[in-house]
Amino acid sequence: MPNFLHNFTPQPVALALGAVTVRWYGLFIVAGVILALMAAKQLAKNKQISFDDIIDLTFWLVLFGVIGARLYEVLILEPRYFFSNPAEVIKIWHGGLAIHGAIIAGLITLIVWCRQKKQDFWLVADLTATVLPLAQTLGRFGNYFNQEVFGWPTSLPWGIPIELANRPPEFVTEQYFHPAFLYESVLNLSLFIILFVLFKKQWLKSGQYLALYLLGYGLISFLMEFVRLDQTAVIGGFRWPQIFSLLLIGVGLMIFYQKRKTPA
Numbered sequence: 001m002p003n004f005l006h007n008f009t010p011q012p013v014a015l016a017l018g019a020v021t022v023r024w025y026g027l028f029i030v031a032g033v034i035l036a037l038m039a040a041k042q043l044a045k046n047k048q049i050s051f052d053d054i055i056d057l058t059f060w061l062v063l064f065g066v067i068g069a070r071l072y073e074v075l076i077l078e079p080r081y082f083f084s085n086p087a088e089v090i091k092i093w094h095g096g097l098a099i100h101g102a103i104i105a106g107l108i109t110l111i112v113w114c115r116q117k118k119q120d121f122w123l124v125a126d127l128t129a130t131v132l133p134l135a136q137t138l139g140r141f142g143n144y145f146n147q148e149v150f151g152w153p154t155s156l157p158w159g160i161p162i163e164l165a166n167r168p169p170e171f172v173t174e175q176y177f178h179p180a181f182l183y184e185s186v187l188n189l190s191l192f193i194i195l196f197v198l199f200k201k202q203w204l205k206s207g208q209y210l211a212l213y214l215l216g217y218g219l220i221s222f223l224m225e226f227v228r229l230d231q232t233a234v235i236g237g238f239r240w241p242q243i244f245s246l247l248l249i250g251v252g253l254m255i256f257y258q259k260r261k262t263p264a
Contacts, residue, residue: 009161010145012093023093024145032138033062036131039192043127043199049119057113057124064109065102066092072101077232077240099136099221100244106132122207122259129213130199133192136217140185151178151227158182168229180227184220191216207259214252221245 015022040054073096074082074089082089088096110128114121143149147166153159159176167174195212198204204212222245225238233240 009163010147012146014145023142025093025142028138028140028142028145029135032135033058035138036135039131039134039196040127043130043196047123047127049124049127053117053119054127057110057128060109060113061106061128064105066097068105068108069097069099069102072098072104076101098241099217100241100248103217103248120206122210126199126206126209129210130195131192132213133188133195133217137185137188137192140181140188143181144179148230149181149184149228151180151183151229154178168231171229177229178227180224180229183227184224187220187224188217191220205259205262207262208256211252211254211256211259214248215256216252218245218248218252222249 010024012023012025013021014024014027037054037058040058041051044051044054070089070092077098078096106128107125110125111121113119114124140149144160147162150160150162153171153174154176156176156178158179160179161175162177164172167177171177191213194216195209198212199209222242225242225245235243238246
């Protein structure tokens with residue numbers, strides 16, 4: 001069964017012109033942000049938030065989201081590696097942006113921004129949470145071109161080739177691996193569609209869209225850790241990102257239940 005992913009070995013650089021290097025990782029992040037902005041513009045119609053405010057918020061969310069994602073990777077997930085290779089800390093184009101760190105930084109940014117702009121936090125958080133999975137859907141393809149976020153070896157036709165330098169030592173003889181990035185991307189897209197339809201129809205109460213995102217992405221992240229091969233701390237038989245994902249699920253459940261009792 002022929003398959004594009006099976007036969008194509010991805011490379012991180014999309015275009016190199018002298019000193020200027022354009023990387024797929026950055027292109028997909030930018031494309032994801034632009035698509036999320038377009039979706040947010042549609043959902044913000046008839047809401048108490050202008051598109052100019054959405055653009056302003058997006059700037060700060062992207063800035064602090066990237067910082068938070070990198071700090072989480074450096075301080076929580078890979079402290080030994082970055083302590084030994086301090087020059088790598090600023091090289092985000094090599095990958096290593098943890099979405100859990102971006103979520104934490106994003107929530108803090110939302111709180112501060114809403115207070116400064118005197119905006120309804122739950123409205124802005126619901127809007128952001130609804131379109132965020134769309135940005136994540138495209139962003140995961142940057143991991144593909146960096147040859148990261150792949151899973152266990154597989155003989156399935158959609159397995160992807162991973163170069164020897166990017167494989168764990170115990171898998172040097174294997175050729176193809178599960179495209180964990182693709183599985184998560186599809187699940188993120190499904191979560192976005194669900195949230196988008198619910199928000200458009202206004203079927204949930206204020207705050208419950210954020211709660212549903214935390215629940216949905218927490219579950220997606222928890223399940224994906226059973227597939228992924230990248231090294232991380234294991235506590236009580238669970239990978240560290242799974243423990244954080246359970247925390248997201250717990251917070252999502254709490255918010256959803258609490259908001260169920262508030263007026264529509």
